[in-house]
Amino acid sequence: MSTSFIYLDNAATTRTAPEVVDYMLPYFGEEYGNPSTVYGLGGRAKKAVRMSRDIIAKAINASSEEIFFTSGGTESDNWALIGAAEMLKDKGNHIITTSIEHHAVLENCEYLRNNGYEITYIQPDNTGRIDPEAIKKAIRPETILISVMMANNEIGIIEPVAKIGAIARDNGILFHTDAVQAFGHIAIDVDAMNIDMLSASGHKLNGPKGIGFLYIRQGIKMDAYIRGGGQERRRRSGTENVPGIAGFGKATELAIDNMETEQSRITELKNHMAERILAEIPGAVINGGIGDEYLPGILNVRFDGKQSETTMIMLDMQNIYCSAGSACSTGSIDVSHVLKAIGISDSDAQTSLRFSIGRYNTLAEIDMAVDALSGIMNGRR
Numbered sequence: 001m002s003t004s005f006i007y008l009d010n011a012a013t014t015r016t017a018p019e020v021v022d023y024m025l026p027y028f029g030e031e032y033g034n035p036s037t038v039y040g041l042g043g044r045a046k047k048a049v050r051m052s053r054d055i056i057a058k059a060i061n062a063s064s065e066e067i068f069f070t071s072g073g074t075e076s077d078n079w080a081l082i083g084a085a086e087m088l089k090d091k092g093n094h095i096i097t098t099s100i101e102h103h104a105v106l107e108n109c110e111y112l113r114n115n116g117y118e119i120t121y122i123q124p125d126n127t128g129r130i131d132p133e134a135i136k137k138a139i140r141p142e143t144i145l146i147s148v149m150m151a152n153n154e155i156g157i158i159e160p161v162a163k164i165g166a167i168a169r170d171n172g173i174l175f176h177t178d179a180v181q182a183f184g185h186i187a188i189d190v191d192a193m194n195i196d197m198l199s200a201s202g203h204k205l206n207g208p209k210g211i212g213f214l215y216i217r218q219g220i221k222m223d224a225y226i227r228g229g230g231q232e233r234r235r236r237s238g239t240e241n242v243p244g245i246a247g248f249g250k251a252t253e254l255a256i257d258n259m260e261t262e263q264s265r266i267t268e269l270k271n272h273m274a275e276r277i278l279a280e281i282p283g284a285v286i287n288g289g290i291g292d293e294y295l296p297g298i299l300n301v302r303f304d305g306k307q308s309e310t311t312m313i314m315l316d317m318q319n320i321y322c323s324a325g326s327a328c329s330t331g332s333i334d335v336s337h338v339l340k341a342i343g344i345s346d347s348d349a350q351t352s353l354r355f356s357i358g359r360y361n362t363l364a365e366i367d368m369a370v371d372a373l374s375g376i377m378n379g380r381r
């Protein structure tokens with residue numbers, strides 16, 4: 001799939017796969033029924049929703065009744081945090097999370113903190129890893145929820161969620177994970193990983209934007225977050241986003257079917273990019289790392305004394321797209337809270353760029369991007 005630009009910002013969003021678009025189109029067209037209606041048209045929409053729910057449930061070893069479609073990762077995180085806090089307010093008011101969560105988790109923690117809850121933010125080590133023992137030590141009698149992301153969107157570290165989940169379970173505490181960067185990219189098993197709630201989003205795995213899900217383990221009586229007509233078994237009202245749900249299911253199927261080959265292909269591209277950058281650009285240093293404990297596609301690099309905003313704009317002029325800091329804070333020049341948390345100074349953080357490699361990137365593109373980058377860094381442009 002050739003384009004007139006090189007897109008290395010797949011952690012921010014991805015191109016919807018053409019197979020996914022094709023699969024969605026009928027649900028905008030002749031199959032426009034409302035799944036809640038009983039005649040044939042609605043029945044076919046309902047079937048599309050059911051098929052997607054089944055594919056997604058299977059992908060994380062859950063059952064279909066545990067999948068609740070939402071508008072995306074942000075809504076799922078909001079529901080998990082606020083819903084759990086409300087559900088368990090008589091049990092306690094303490095929540096354990098990390099300092100490197102996505103803003104969709106952090107902002108809700110701050111909201112809860114302003115409303116009588118106490119939040120402990122666990123700090124990672126300088127690789128980005130959250131130590132399960134640190135989580136364990138932070139547990140109090142009034143702890144009601146632990147929320148730790150499965151993989152970080154800025155540096156790609158994969159957290160030891162199975163161990164953290166086991167600690168949560170041993171202590172009778174609910175465990176939520178933001179798996180938006182992980183779902184469809186690395187294997188997930190909610191049972192083996194002791195996960196009670198999990199957030200995911202369609203547009204990070206070559207699916208459509210504006211669709212996500214929250215997995216809620218059977219037996220957890222969490223209340224609705226969006227109330228109304230009673231869709232999604234009364235837990236998340238609103239007429240279903242049928243094209244989005246259909247596309248999310250198709251995207252999940254494609255991602256799961258090709259996961260292993262894509263993992264190794266993308267890891268090779270990343271390693272090649274890292275090797276060339278380190279060899280050709282003096283002073284370049286990888287933030288976090290690139291081993292097995294990181295997602296295949298994320299490479300975060302700081303460039304000695306070169307402001308990331310400037311580099312990003314110079315790359316943009318050559319139609320090469322990447323990210324300075326996290327995409328959600330673009331427009332503001334805030335220093336990344338993630339880089340800060342792994343011990344990188346403000347000035348080094350401000351020279352950092354995130355390259356995130358995805359399904360449609362080729363080796364030729366990676367080479368062109370590094371050529372451009374080294375041209376900029378070595379003053380040839």
Ligand SMILES: *Cc1c(COP(=O)(O)O)cnc(C)c1O
Pocket residue numbers: 011012071072073074075077102104149151152153178179180181201202203204210211212
């Ligand atoms: C993108 C992202 C989100 C937000 O998901 P949306 O579907 O864009 O709302 C949440 N958490 C992480 C880790 C993300 O990367």
